[in-house]
Amino acid sequence: MSAGLVRGVLALESSLIDRVASGRGLGKVLATATTVLALGCAAYGMAMGLWRSPLQSLSAGLKLPALFLATAALTAGLDVVLCGLLRARIRPAQALTASVLAMAILGSVLGSLAPVAAFVSTQASPPQGAASLPTSHWLLTAHVVVLGVAGIIAVSRLRGLLDALIPDTAIARRVLWAWMVTHGVVGAQMSWVLRPFVGNPTLPVRVLRSRPWEGSFFEAVFDMTVARMGPVGPLVIVMLLLGVVVVVASHLDPPIEAFEITPQHIALRRRGARAGFEVPLSSICDVSRESAGVRIHWIMPGRLERSTELLRLASQEEARAAFERIAWASGARRGYRAPS
Amino acid sequence: MLALGAMVVVGLVVASFSGGAQLFVVPLKLCLGLGLCALLCLPSLYVFSSVAGAGQSVRETALALAMGVALIGVLLVALAPVTWLFSQSTDDPLVMGALHVVALVVSATVGVRLVAKVMHALNGRTIAGIRGWGIMFIVVMLQMTTTLRPLVGPFDGVVPPERMFFLEHWAAPAGGDARR
Numbered sequence: 151m152s153a154g155l156v157r158g159v160l161a162l163e164s165s166l167i168d169r170v171a172s173g174r175g176l177g178k179v180l181a182t183a184t185t186v187l188a189l190g191c192a193a194y195g196m197a198m199g200l201w202r203s204p205l206q207s208l209s210a211g212l213k214l215p216a217l218f219l220a221t222a223a224l225t226a227g228l229d230v231v232l233c234g235l236l237r238a239r240i241r242p243a244q245a246l247t248a249s250v251l252a253m254a255i256l257g258s259v260l261g262s263l264a265p266v267a268a269f270v271s272t273q274a275s276p277p278q279g280a281a282s283l284p285t286s287h288w289l290l291t292a293h294v295v296v297l298g299v300a301g302i303i304a305v306s307r308l309r310g311l312l313d314a315l316i317p318d319t320a321i322a323r324r325v326l327w328a329w330m331v332t333h334g335v336v337g338a339q340m341s342w343v344l345r346p347f348v349g350n351p352t353l354p355v356r357v358l359r360s361r362p363w364e365g366s367f368f369e370a371v372f373d374m375t376v377a378r379m380g381p382v383g384p385l386v387i388v389m390l391l392l393g394v395v396v397v398v399a400s401h402l403d404p405p406i407e408a409f410e411i412t413p414q415h416i417a418l419r420r421r422g423a424r425a426g427f428e429v430p431l432s433s434i435c436d437v438s439r440e441s442a443g444v445r446i447h448w449i450m451p452g453r454l455e456r457s458t459e460l461l462r463l464a465s466q467e468e469a470r471a472a473f474e475r476i477a478w479a480s481g482a483r484r485g486y487r488a489p490s
Numbered sequence: 491m492l493a494l495g496a497m498v499v500v501g502l503v504v505a506s507f508s509g510g511a512q513l514f515v516v517p518l519k520l521c522l523g524l525g526l527c528a529l530l531c532l533p534s535l536y537v538f539s540s541v542a543g544a545g546q547s548v549r550e551t552a553l554a555l556a557m558g559v560a561l562i563g564v565l566l567v568a569l570a571p572v573t574w575l576f577s578q579s580t581d582d583p584l585v586m587g588a589l590h591v592v593a594l595v596v597s598a599t600v601g602v603r604l605v606a607k608v609m610h611a612l613n614g615r616t617i618a619g620i621r622g623w624g625i626m627f628i629v630v631m632l633q634m635t636t637t638l639r640p641l642v643g644p645f646d647g648v649v650p651p652e653r654m655f656f657l658e659h660w661a662a663p664a665g666g667d668a669r670r
Contacts, residue, residue: 160540255541262537265530266630273637273653288655303541303619 155182159254162307167314170251176243183247183254184219190254190261191215195347197267198293201286202277202349209357213344214260218253221337225249225329232328238316248315249329252308259300267296277351290348305330317427319420320403327398342367406461409472411479416446418459429459434480439473442466446476493556496563497521503570504641507577507586511645519641523634528559531627538619539609546612554612558605565597583643590642591635598628632656 158166159182169175195214199206229249230242238245270292275285309326316322341347343362349355375383407421416434419426429448435456436447444461463469501517536551546554576589602624609617636656640646 157540160537161543161545162541258537259534259541262534263626265533266626269530269630270633270655273633274655275658276653285655299622307541 155179156186159183159186159251160258162251162255162311166251167311170244170247170311171315173241173244176247180247180250183250186254186261187218187222187250187257188215190257190259190264191218193264194260194267194296197264197271198347199349200268200271201274201289202346202351203355205355206346206349209355210347210349213347213357215257217337217340217344218257220340221333222250222253224336224340225332228332229329232332233325236321236324236328238321238325240315244315248308248311249333251311252304255307256300256304259303260296263296263300267293277349280352282351286348286351293348313423313425317425319423323402323404327402338367342370406459409461411475416476416479418461429457431480434476437473437477437480439469442469444469444473444476446480493524493560493563494521496560496567497524500563500566500570503574503577504590506574507583507642508640508644512640515645515648516641519638523631523638524559524563527627527631527634528555530630531555531623534626535605535620535623538623539617542618544609544613544617546609550612554605554608557608558601561604562594562597562601565600566593569593569597586642591632594631594635595628598631599624602627 155166155178157163159179166179169179191214192211196207196211198214199208199210226246226249230245232238233240233242233245240248271289274289275282277286305326308329309322312322312326313319316325342365343358345359345362346353346356371387372384375387377383379386404420404422406418407423408419408426410417411431414432415428415430417426417428429446430450433448433450434446435449438445440460442463442465444463445458446461447456447458449456461472463472497520498517501520502513504520505512505516532552532555535555536548539546539551573586573589573593577586580586602620605624606617606620609620633656635641636654636659637650639650639659
């Protein structure tokens with residue numbers, strides 16, 4: 151594990167992205183990322199448990215890296231399958247490396263915050279039975295916020311990495327959201343199984359609860375919302391989640407910002423994308439005009455799925471000109487549909 | 491060295507409110523506190539900036555932070571005559587504590603801005619996330635003022651009798667006689 155590679159992981163340098171994109175030497179990258187993840191999470195875990203007792207600190211220092219490593223291991227197969235289903239066209243090793251690299255960034259952020267977390271843990275009122283429950287809840291909330299911030303940073307870096315690996319930004323975003331959901335669900339349940347991390351001051355210090363597999367994180371959230379907000383609590387949570395899903399869905403497919411017709415392809419680039427992607431003219435099976443836009447449909451050779459994309463233009467005249475150029479270039483005049 | 495010298499001066503001004511043993515203890519506590527804050531926050535500054543795409547080394551990051559800390563010290567020294575003036579006209583440690591905290595937050599904000607500017611100069615572009623890191627740095631400094639208490643009030647031992655979070659400490663100033 152070289153210092154240069156560690157720095158490359160932290161900064162997600164372009165040389166490292168190129169290495170992942172080319173698929174060369176991924177084993178070394180994976181090993182470095184896993185080490186960074188384990189060390190960073192161990193440091194933060196120790197800081198989390200420091201408030202309760204040295205044993206809790208040691209236990210959380212082992213459990214926090216275990217949580218993330220287990221999440222990575224349990225979701226590895228699903229990550230690869232999702233890439234295939236979403237047509238990401240990246241190799242399993244690349245998908246796994248990208249996923250672990252994002253977690254390594256999360257681990258490095260957590261590790262860097264460990265001294266501050268340890269300082270706060272040693273300065274909070276010491277655990278003294280039930281009287282210290284508010285302090286333990288406060289500390290736990292603060293740690294959850296820190297984990298959330300570290301997760302957001304990691305996801306933003308993963309987004310850049312996926313954009314570099316997957317030419318079509320829309321597919322890259324679908325993969326990103328799919329991974330976030332799977333990692334979030336599995337990670338939340340793993341945190342339930344491996345609890346406690348901060349430690350309950352009314353219970354004796356233990357590495358794991360007496361029945362760690364009993365119940366689930368989501369049942370606990372359900373019970374808590376019912377207890378705090380009454381029977382409408384879960385409904386409120388579901389409505390909030392649905393709102394998030396709607397917002398996410400509306401941002402999954404950024405529109406095509408530019409296109410260029412070459413002798414063999416149409417090069418398309420989405421808004422906000424670092425790079426474009428190409429559609430072979432020979433694979434275009436239908437072209438139609440829609441008001442101030444042109445819709446193209448294509449089927450890649452050897453594939454079953456039909457893809458479609460709407461090119462938005464500034465005016466109907468521009469749309470008519472673009473339609474003529476694409477239809478002529480692709481020979482797909484049979485797909486012509488006059489605008490209503 | 492500039493920061494440490496400045497903190498000695500600031501410590502003397504802060505301690506002038508109570509006098510006695512505090513004149514020796516508070517400057518030492520402030521030097522130690524500022525140094526500890528910088529040490530605690532250096533790893534996160536390096537990692538946050540690296541994750542944001544900065545390319546400077548750990549040494550350069552430490553230098554950028556040292557410049558920010560030195561500026562905080564200089565600003566606190568510049569504000570010292572104002573705080574000293576108030577310390578001579580009031581005998582309420584709450585008022586003095588609040589005044590010192592305001593001076594600290596203002597100085598720290600300017601210091602964090604300098605750190606961001608140095609990072610910009612080192613990398614040729616703005617590094618995202620420094621402001622977020624700055625908030626954490628200021629929170630750590632505020633906690634340090636509680637950890638090292640009493641700073642304004644009379645001498646009550648070098649180590650505080652109980653652990654306490656700074657918001658907790660501020661929320662109960664009457665009971666705790668504001669030993670900030």
